[in-house]
Amino acid sequence: MKKLIYLPLALALSAGGFSGCKSKQANNDANTTTTSADTVTNTAPVQISSDDLLSTGVRDATKDFPGVSATVNNGEVTLTGNIKRDRLPTLMQSVQSLHPRKVNNNLTVE
């Protein structure tokens, strides 16, 4: 007989416990705010590509620019030769996306 008495009590307790967890979870969700995307501070060091990767990348980037030569040294890309002004942004966009330490633009811009 004792078991029959305790069983409903145990069920009631466990049910109460569950509902308590649920409401706590709901509160957590409600309190979560979306952080705005305008945070720009980052203290992680800038990732610089290896010279091998940069050399491959620079070869691809300059392929369509026959008047342009590029060298890579310790993360720095140096561009020399001639280029038309309207083609310069395309080349610079490609080169600067390779994660170089620096881009030295010694090109003669025509």
Next chain:
Amino acid sequence: MALEQKYQELINAAKTSEVQNLQVREQNNVLYIDGEANSGAVKDNLWNIYNKIDPDFKGGDLVLNINVKAASGSKAKVITKESNLNIRKGPGTEQPTVGKAAHNEIVTVLNQTNEQWWLIKTNGGVEGYAYSQYLTPA
């Protein structure tokens, strides 16, 4: 901090045009600005501001790396100056070409393999890697 001031207009424009994962870092007298734009127009605008502040990009004090996001399955337009765009077997110019996409042709982006190369498919069924600099979300 001096470089952030020099390029303040560019940084502000990146923020207002909702560039994602925007990072602005100054290290050894070079400013690094990284982020992802939702359109080619946003990227072009930022580069125009860069060119205005530092004419012909001669300063060597900024590395601007703004990539344009393109979802898998989305369309992209070929923006070569006038020539065809090579489609290659793998991501690199040493890879053999498997086909070409015409200037202004619309292709399907299968994935953005990396910042330089996207896997694309033409309406004609040619599938391979193309240089992302010559593609923009359509």
